[in-house]
Amino acid sequence: LAKTTQPISMDSYEGQEVNITCSHNNIATNDYITWYQQFPSQGPRFIIQGYKTKVTNEVASLFIPADRKSSTLSLPRVSLSDTAVYYCLVGDTGGFKTIFGAGTRLFVKA
Amino acid sequence: KAGVTQTPRYLIKTRGQQVTLSCSPISGHRSVSWYQQTPGQGLQFLFEYFSETQRNKGNFPGRFSGRQFSNSRSEMNVSTLELGDSALYLCASKRGGVETQYFGPGTRLLVL
Numbered sequence: 081l082a083k084t085t086q087p088i089s090m091d092s093y094e095g096q097e098v099n100i101t102c103s104h105n106n107i108a109t110n111d112y113i114t115w116y117q118q119f120p121s122q123g124p125r126f127i128i129q130g131y132k133t134k135v136t137n138e139v140a141s142l143f144i145p146a147d148r149k150s151s152t153l154s155l156p157r158v159s160l161s162d163t164a165v166y167y168c169l170v171g172d173t174g175g176f177k178t179i180f181g182a183g184t185r186l187f188v189k190a
Numbered sequence: 191k192a193g194v195t196q197t198p199r200y201l202i203k204t205r206g207q208q209v210t211l212s213c214s215p216i217s218g219h220r221s222v223s224w225y226q227q228t229p230g231q232g233l234q235f236l237f238e239y240f241s242e243t244q245r246n247k248g249n250f251p252g253r254f255s256g257r258q259f260s261n262s263r264s265e266m267n268v269s270t271l272e273l274g275d276s277a278l279y280l281c282a283s284k285r286g287g288v289e290t291q292y293f294g295p296g297t298r299l300l301v302l
Contacts, residue, residue, distance in 0.1 A: 114290060123194070123280050123293030124233075167233075180225075180233035 084168045089185040098155045102168030113151045116167045163188045194294035202300045208269040211297045215283030222264040227278040276301045
């Protein structure tokens with residue numbers, strides 16, 4: 081099972097771009113990389129998922145280098161409402177032995 | 191399409207009691223997983239059900255059990271509650287394969 085390492089916390093200001101990097105050195109060939117956002121006392125919300133290169137949706141971008149040993153979640157122009165914990169998951173995208181790390185607490189200031 | 195729903199949203203029990211939590215997955219999703227989230231241990235996988243069968247189980251004592259019905263709805267039961275069972279219990283569903291899972295809002299359980 082691929083273990084992930086993320087920064088414990090990050091601070092940013094409204095309007096800035098935020099990049100959160102996740103390390104996953106022992107990622108397996110068929111593993112996907114998934115990011116979730118969680119607000120206090122709520123369930124995690126799916127943000128984005130990718131396998132390689134770059135994936136973009138309406139809320140974020142995910143950059144995955146060729147060796148896939150890390151990934152970077154990019155949040156463009158964050159707002160105060162983006163203050164949350166962000167989790168990076170690698171492997172089975174749900175259920176079977178899903179391991180959530182400690183996540184990254186993002187604080188967005190005015 | 192409606193999301194994952196969980197009932198009740200909040201629950202207070204006393205030690206020794208038992209509790210049953212319910213989860214209704216997104217329509218068409220056949221896999222339901224349960225997680226426990228506490229400040230100290232983070233998000234931990236409890237078990238996964240697929241087509242009424244437990245497919246995988248996390249490292250929790252036998253007091254934690256679950257089941258899934260033919261309509262994919264799932265229930266989780268905790269017997270002989272302990273103070274340490276106080277947590278946010280989350281349910282997540284997906285269609286069944288290697289896909290994105292979607293979480294419900296959770297049930298906040300407080301054991302006194």
